[in-house]
Structure formats: structure tokens, C-alpha cells
Amino acid sequence: KAGVTQTPRYLIKTRGQQVTLSCSPISGHRSVSWYQQTPGQGLQFLFEYFSETQRNKGNFPGRFSGRQFSNSRSEMNVSTLELGDSALYLCASSPRTGRTEAFFGQGTRLTVV
């Protein structure tokens, strides 16, 4: 069974640009969550999507948004990039929402210059 696939693996963007990251969950999994990992703040929850609906959102500005498609693939978008958005963005795939196991992808390393 294929794992969680995140694309691209690495990305360099300029301040003020926008970026879209993609996550393909494990086949059959319907929940996708996104996390930001930085050395200073650690792992912070961005949002979760289940059956194309946002179920929960973390404490991030409106520049961070996401969506989920009918095949459960998810994208997250960050607009008007800031230097502080440089981070590892991780996607987690779960068979359902709520309390269950969560499997992570390799992440997308975003660098904003």
C-alpha cells in the first residue's frame, strides 16, 4: 500500500508570492491534516479536512487555506508569503476523522527568501 505522498519535496519562493502544496493520502483514507514544523514553534496544527469539509482549523492567519477533493487529495495554499513561513509542512492521512491513527508524509520544505 503506498504511503502518504507530498509534492513538491522542496520549494523556494520569494516574499509576497503564493504557494500551493499537495498531499495524496493513503488509499481509502478520507481525512487529511496539515501541520507546520519550525525549530522555534515545533509542530503546529494548521487544519483538517474530511469528506471535502474543513473539520478544524489551527491558529494561523487567513493567508493559510486548504481544500480537499472528492478523491481525498488535499492542497494547502499560502498567499503573500512571509519569511516566517519558511518551514517543513507535513500532511497526515487518517482513515477517518476523530481519534485514530495518523500517518505522515515526508513533508514539503518551503524556504521563503
Add this chain to the structure above:
Amino acid sequence: GEDVEQSLFLSVREGDSSVINCTYTDSSSTYLYWYKQEPGAGLQLLTYIFSNMDMKQDQRLTVLLNKKDKHLSLRIADTQTGDSAIYFCAESSTSNTGKLIFGQGTTLQVKP
């Protein structure tokens, strides 16, 4: 609020046992997780335990849960150099969604 605390660093000799500790604040029934992260990689789910269990064993890994003290530990038997990594403890959020609350991570250094 929801919070998970871990010690930041642990150093052991190859062949010894490692014990990584974690405390959490959620008093309701919850899942608790251990993840491993190697340099430049994502998070690997090692094991998880539901809060109505006291112990879970999986090969070299043993998870102990003290629900009264809200204390979770991960014991790695016969620690190998390949176990060197950052280990994260996490709990399910009370929101009953997929949100996980992570600790700061414990860096495990295994000396040959």
C-alpha cells in the same frame, strides 16, 4: 488547555534501554502516540495507545501509560545507532477531530 511536555535530550549507549518520557494535560479519553523523525524526513508512527490501556508492547518498543499522573513513556530495548532520531509524543485533541497536539520532541543520541 491542551499541552504535551517532553524532555529535550537523552543519550544512551548502544545495547542499553532508552526511556523517553512525556506528560499530557487532557483528562478525557484519548489516543496517545509516539512518532520518530529522522533528519530531513517526515514523522514515522511508531505506536499508539488508547487511554484505557496501561501498557502496549511491540517488539523492542514498550509503551507505559499512567493515566492518573497523565504520564506516558516509550521504552526502546537494546537501543541501536539506527534509533538515533527525534521522538515526538502526541495526544488527540479534545475537539474530536484529527488534530494532534505534539510535544517538543526528545532527541535520542545513541553512542556506539
